[in-house]
Amino acid sequence: MALFPTYNRFDLSVKTASGTIVEDVSGKKYIDFGTGIGVCNLGHRHPEVQKAIEEQLNKYWHVSNLYKNPIQEDVAKVITENSACDNVFFCNSGAEANEAAIKLARKVTGKDKIITFNQSFHGRTFATMAATGQEKVKTGFGPMLESFTYATFNDIESVKKAIDGKTAAIMLEVVQGEGGVIPANEDFIVDVQQLCKDQNILLIVDEIQTGIGRTGKKFGFEHYGLEPDIFTLAKGLGNGLPVGAMVAKKEYAADFGPGTHGSTFGGNPLAMAAAKAVLRVVFNDSFLQEIAIKADYLRSKLESEIKPLPTVKEIRQKGLMVGIECQENAGSYVPLLMEKGVLVLNAGQNVIRLLPPLTTTTEEMDQVISLIKETLEEVK
Known part of the structure; x- marks a missing residue:
């Protein structure tokens, strides 16, 4: 093989995909409840997104960020008009978005300490790896970037103990995805925001996995009434095209002036065309209401069929983001479900993670829940 063995790949080679269905090279079909790790929120090859990409393909594919790119402004305007932040920096991934957030927080405050949380996941670059509260991500890479401190998620006292005069920001996920689909307690989040205000500390919310409709809101932090100083997006923003975004309040714009940061491919026109179409679909009130209805239906099925x-x-759930915590290692269930024609993920050792397309149907949910139940009953 010419590729680095970076991934433990399953024996699945995709031939084509559309909507919720993935077909492999042998013709076998799968219901995809992993969506490329929460990326294809609108399913595979959503017609509006595909049309927008195709139209952009016939215009231009790339220009330098030294020139104006109107479609970037269009996408940034939609994001900022639907949040409490005002300026957007586009990049190519969630890790890059979080790198930008870390750089901005340190530059704005002149301080270098950032508090993150055990079991968090923020990326695999050196800064975001250091920000991640999981030791397995860091093993073998030598000393980490300094000035990250890890508190206990949903424990406000541990956060208070971590704060000192060098603290620039607190960085968190409102649902720890890779850490096991662990939602934040509402009281905890409210207390963190108040603590940031009282101590003049920036609040960074990592919305890489929870953003763009995944939890039933435009952004996950809306469930908690949060107004972050900085938040980050990726995954569902491009529905399969690589894109990330760091979004911040206008008072920090001057700290990211010319020469402070950049990205050659950030805000690529094809990715922006996809993002613009995604936002047009997802940031529609009726579409978000449909997600809430589907989430309630899925919750009832999980409660009646799987929880017993x-x-x-x-079982932990926020919108269409689900973690089924098992009594034992859940890794063996993923290939067994694949054999039955369902693609799911794991999160941590004992959690089966479901990230279905936001466009999934109740019939597909019924079928997947039935197969999960069958699989869990078979394994003794």
Whole structure:
């Protein structure tokens, strides 16, 4: 093989995909409840997104960020008009967006300490790896970037103990995705925001996995009434095209002036065309209401069909983001479900993670829940 063995790949080679369905090279079809790790929120090859990409393909594919790119302004305007922040920096991934957030927070405050949380995940670059509260991500890479401190998620006292005069920001996910689909407690989030205001500390919210409709809101922080100083987006923003965004309040714009940061491919016109179409669909009130209805339906099915199983310890859910915590290692369930024609993910050792397309149907949810139940009952 010419590729680095970076991934533990399953024996699945995709031939084509459309909507919720993935077909492999042998013709076998799968219901995709992983969506490329929460990327294809509108399903594969959503017609509006595909049309927008094709139209842009016939205009231009890339120009330098030294020139104006009106479609970037269009996408940034939609994001800022639907949040409490005012300026957007476009890049290519969630890790890059979080890198930009970390750089901006340090530059704005003149301080270098950032508090993150155990079991968090923020990326695999050196800064975002250091920000991540999971030791397995860091093993073998030597000393980490300094000035990150890890508090305990949903424990405000641990956050208070971590704060000192060098603290620039607190960085968190409102639902820890890779950490096991762990939603933040509302009281905890409210207390963190108040603590930031009282201590003059910036609040950074990592919305890489929770943003763009995944939790039933435009952004996950809306569930908690948060107004972050900085937040980051990626995954669902491009529905499969690589794009990331760091979004911040206008008072920090001058700190990211010319020469302070950049990205050759950031805000690529094709990615922006996809993002513009995605936002047009997802940031529609009726579409968001449909997600809430689907989430309630899925919750009822999980409660009645999956929660009573002896192999299941707990079910955690925020919108269409689900973690089924098992009594034992859940890694074996993923290939078993794949054999039955369902693609799911794991999160941590014991959690089966479901990230279905926001466009999924109740019939597809019924089918997936039935197969998960069958699989969990088979494994003793």
